[in-house]
Amino acid sequence: MTVCIAEMPSYTYAVKGKKLLKARGYPCEIKRNERPGSGGCGFSLIIKERCPEALEILRLYAVPYTNVRGGGTDDDGKL
Amino acid sequence: MTVNFDNAATTFPKPETVRRAAAEAVRQLGGNAGRGGHSLAMKSSSAIYSARETVAAFFGAQPENTVFTLNCTYALNMAIQGIMNGGGHMIISCLEHNSVARPAAALASSGKISLSVAKVYPDDDQTVESFRRLIRKDTKAIACTLASNVTGQILPWKRIGKLCRDNNICFIADGAQACGVVEVKLSDGINILCTAGHKGLYGLTGTGILLSDGSYRIEPIIQGGTGTASTDLTQPLLLPEALESGTLNIPGIMSLKAGTEFVNGLGTEKIYRHETAVCSRFINELEKLPGVTVLRESSASYVPIVSFTIDGIPPETAAAKLSEAGYCLRAGYHCAALAHSCLGTENGTIRFAPSIFSRESDAAALAAEIKKMLRD
Numbered sequence: 001m002t003v004c005i006a007e008m009p010s011y012t013y014a015v016k017g018k019k020l021l022k023a024r025g026y027p028c029e030i031k032r033n034e035r036p037g038s039g040g041c042g043f044s045l046i047i048k049e050r051c052p053e054a055l056e057i058l059r060l061y062a063v064p065y066t067n068v069r070g071g072g073t074d075d076d077g078k079l
Numbered sequence: 080m081t082v083n084f085d086n087a088a089t090t091f092p093k094p095e096t097v098r099r100a101a102a103e104a105v106r107q108l109g110g111n112a113g114r115g116g117h118s119l120a121m122k123s124s125s126a127i128y129s130a131r132e133t134v135a136a137f138f139g140a141q142p143e144n145t146v147f148t149l150n151c152t153y154a155l156n157m158a159i160q161g162i163m164n165g166g167g168h169m170i171i172s173c174l175e176h177n178s179v180a181r182p183a184a185a186l187a188s189s190g191k192i193s194l195s196v197a198k199v200y201p202d203d204d205q206t207v208e209s210f211r212r213l214i215r216k217d218t219k220a221i222a223c224t225l226a227s228n229v230t231g232q233i234l235p236w237k238r239i240g241k242l243c244r245d246n247n248i249c250f251i252a253d254g255a256q257a258c259g260v261v262e263v264k265l266s267d268g269i270n271i272l273c274t275a276g277h278k279g280l281y282g283l284t285g286t287g288i289l290l291s292d293g294s295y296r297i298e299p300i301i302q303g304g305t306g307t308a309s310t311d312l313t314q315p316l317l318l319p320e321a322l323e324s325g326t327l328n329i330p331g332i333m334s335l336k337a338g339t340e341f342v343n344g345l346g347t348e349k350i351y352r353h354e355t356a357v358c359s360r361f362i363n364e365l366e367k368l369p370g371v372t373v374l375r376e377s378s379a380s381y382v383p384i385v386s387f388t389i390d391g392i393p394p395e396t397a398a399a400k401l402s403e404a405g406y407c408l409r410a411g412y413h414c415a416a417l418a419h420s421c422l423g424t425e426n427g428t429i430r431f432a433p434s435i436f437s438r439e440s441d442a443a444a445l446a447a448e449i450k451k452m453l454r455d
């Protein structure tokens with residue numbers, strides 16, 4: 001299991017991403033950022049399995065994310 | 080007894096589900112949506128997203144391109160100023176409400192844009208041609224109402240949308256009088272649809288919507304807190320937050336969600352049919368009265384609004400007398416000065432606007448009251 005945290009530009013996109021991933025069987029949840037990320041407060045998507053695949057789905061559906069921690073990726077998702 | 084026939088200004092009464100949704104939001108949604116990660120805030124955020132989904136689905140938009148505003152006027156100002164701030168040429172119709180005409184005129188008088196006004200005819204071909212003739216190389220946007228708030232005349236918006244698409248022009252639509260009574264979709268060729276939440280969608284006052292198809296970037300005219308990227312002094316670029324600075328009207332938005340579900344449940348066709356029947360009954364009665372002029376043309380189509388004048392009785396005087404008899408109708412210029420120049424109704428009109436809750440019998444009784452007023 002590779003957990004990763006994708007910082008989202010807004011709550012709206014966090015929910016959009018969560019719905020997209022959950023519908024495809026990727027467990028994930030939304031959390032308020034606990035440490036200052038890019039630009040300050042905001043929301044993150046905690047993706048609990050198959051991070052690279054999940055991030056690819058977000059990219060495919062044009063759901064932007066600003067930063068990724070964990071999951072074998074290192075800041076690879078840029079807005 | 081009070082009978083409301085001023086539903087074009089705001090619908091009343093509201094459906095029970097709308098009243099309940101607003102009250103429930105006040106009781107349950109105590110957190111500030113999009114601000115903070117505690118349970119109350121997250122619950123409100125989730126509720127607002129669900130409202131976005133409902134409204135977006137109704138108009139064929141995406142939730143992230145669905146912006147909640149204070150009313151249609153705010154939405155239109157955001158759209159018009161946000162698209163035209165960089166200059167260029169803009170076309171509006173001669174039937175515009177001041178919510179389109181004033182921001183457009185302000186930009187023009189400050190020298191930022193040039194502005195043309197297209198005449199609207201009872202014949203759709205002539206109307207489309209009227210817009211087409213005004214298009215120039217630097218035309219950046221056409222902003223026009225889908226239906227006049229004075230006469231209810233429906234503009235051929237799908238054809239205007241096509242005209243915009245063919246000429247790479249942004250189409251900003253004012254749906255205040257059309258949304259909820261006729262089917263309106265972004266796929267009709269509309270790039271930015273602005274509408275009220277409290278009219279045909281039956282939400283509370285203080286609600287409006289801006290829906291974008293994402294083709295044009297709308298420069299924010301209001302900056303502030305969005306709950307995201309707080310250390311950055313520049314306004315976020317992404318919708319909806321880019322245009323939603325400050326705290327949202329959570330009870331209002333939840334009422335709008337319930338209202339949209341109410342309209343969707345009935346279907347716009349049924350609503351249109353019912354309200355049109357009430358209008359037809361009223362018109363039939365008015366046509367029997369000497370000195371009463373109904374502002375309708377047989378070749379045009381209308382949303383359920385009837386504007387009329389009475390010879391020798393100023394509109395405001397007539398409306399005041401009808402109010403004493405228990406009937407609420409709007410009189411005057413309906414915040415649409417351009418439209419009255421176009422229609423030749425320099426003294427304004429009296430406007431009859433039913434809702435799904437209106438009854439034909441009340442329309443007939445109102446006509447009887449007007450007849451009595453003519454006799455007195």
